[in-house]
Structures are given as structure tokens and as C-alpha cells.
Amino acid sequence: MTVVVTGSASGIGAATSNALRAAGSEVVGVDLRDADIIADLSSSEGAQSAVDAVLDRCGGVLDGVVLCAGLGPHVPDPRLIIAVNYHGTVALLDGLFPALQKGANPAAVVVSSVASTHVTWDENPIAAGGEDAALAAAGEYGGALAYAWSKNAVTVNVRKRAAEWAGAGVRLNTVAPGSIDTPLLQGGLDDPRFGEAIRNFTAPIPRRGTPDEIASLILYLLGPQAGFVHGAQFMIDGGVDALTRPTKF
Ligand code: NAI
Structure with missing residues (x-):
């Protein structure tokens, strides 16, 4: 099984790459550094160069895609957060779709976030392309808004592809982690704007998750046991979503 993993140099992407390799898969890592393919997914040119390099390397055939590359709310330029988390992710998803259609039992998993539920698509400025104007009014917490909008938009865009992708025989799901070490x-803990709030918030399971725990769920979603799982978002957050939104699911 040949699987592309973006954000493979660190955190969840690195743990997923390791778990896939341990399970016998061939992994093609994409990242800014320390990866098989070095690419900057914050621009459309960078995303296209990543797609071209992946297709070249895998001969136009892929069995799995895992999109982990992302930036957190603490990153100073909120536009960059939206560029990587949303535009770069969707560009890779669509650019690699033809290769997945030629794969064996193909599936893709996109790493979203519990933050995807902090806004609704109706109030998400990305829906109408109005994020620049909305960010101009957001002030110092623009990064947190940009993060929530980008993750909401990525989850919505995955769900909107459910019919087309199933018709092409490719499964597609998101995972939505809570706080993962x-x-x-x-970066968020070290940021004076966000650190205290992150430290003070306790999930029902009172610890942070590990990258390996997210990797386990991603491997399940890529595998044959998940053959009827499609267009779904999986919270993996120690119970945060159930705690904060018990009636919304
Ligand atoms: P991380 O910082 O350990 O890894 C992210 C990787 O993405 C890094 O290797 C980085 O170089 C890469 N990346 C960033 N910008 C890039 C660009 N322009 N082009 C190519 N690669 C780029 O972070 P982590 O925590 O492993 O994050 C993975 C995903 O999980 C992200 O999408 C993040 O939003 C999401 N997530 C993380 C949570 C957490 O608490 N750690 C919670 C919820 C979601």
C-alpha cells in the first residue's frame, strides 16, 4: 500500500508515517523539511508542485492519502493559517484524487480539529471568500478565528465530496483531535494569548492525547475494516465535544 502523508516531519504526521511503515506500507512524506518531497503548501504553486512530485514518485497510483500539514492558532499571520490548513489541504485532496481512483481499496483521511465545530459554515467567512475582510476586523485573536474557520471549511469540503468520491470508489473521512502533545x-502553550486557556481547560479524560493515538484512528480509517465508513468526522478529544456540545452531533 502506498500512502502520501503531508506534515510528515512532525507530530501527528510523523506518528502516522511511522505507524504506516510499521504496518508495511510505503510512505511518501511531504513537508517543508525532513521529507521525501519538500514543498510549501501555503501557495497554490507549492501545492501543485507537491501534487506533481507525488504523482511522479508513485507513478500516478495511490492507495492512501493522509493530510496532516497544518499551522496552529498562535502563528502570527492568520492568512497563512487559512492558506495551509484550508487551501493547501483541499488542493492536495483534489490533486491526488485521480491517483487514488487507480489505487487498491483507496481511502483518504484529513486531519481537521474540534475547532471545526467552533463556528458554523453559515457564519464562516471562507464560505463567501470574505476571510480577508473578516480578519482585518479580528484584531489580536485573528489566529484563533482563522484556525476555526480553516478547520470548519476543511471538514465541510470533505463532506461535500462524499457523493462524488464514493461514486469513484474512494473513501474520505476527517479526524477531529482535541489537545494533542x-x-x-x-506553540499555543508558549503564546501568552492562548497558553493559560489551554492549560486551564481539562477534558473529561484529564490529559492530552498522543500523536500515536491519532495515528491509530487514521490507520483504522484507511484500512479495510472501515469499508463502510465514509464522509464522517471522528472526534478524538478525550470527551471535549461531548462536554461542550452534548446536544449537538
Ligand atoms: P506539528 O506542528 O507537529 O506538525 C505539522 C507539520 O505540518 C509540520 O511538520 C510542519 O512543517 C508542516 N507544515 C506546516 N506548514 C506547512 C506548509 N506550508 N507546507 C508543508 N508543510 C507544512 O503539528 P500537529 O499537531 O502534528 O498537527 C497536525 C495536524 O493536526 C494539523 O492540521 C493541526 O491543525 C491538527 N490538529 C492538531 C491538534 C493538536 O493539539 N496538536 C489539535 C487538533 C488538530
């Missing part, structure tokens, strides 16, 4: 989370 990675450099991205550490």
Missing part, C-alpha cells in the same frame, strides 16, 4: 500545541 505536539510542537503545534506547544
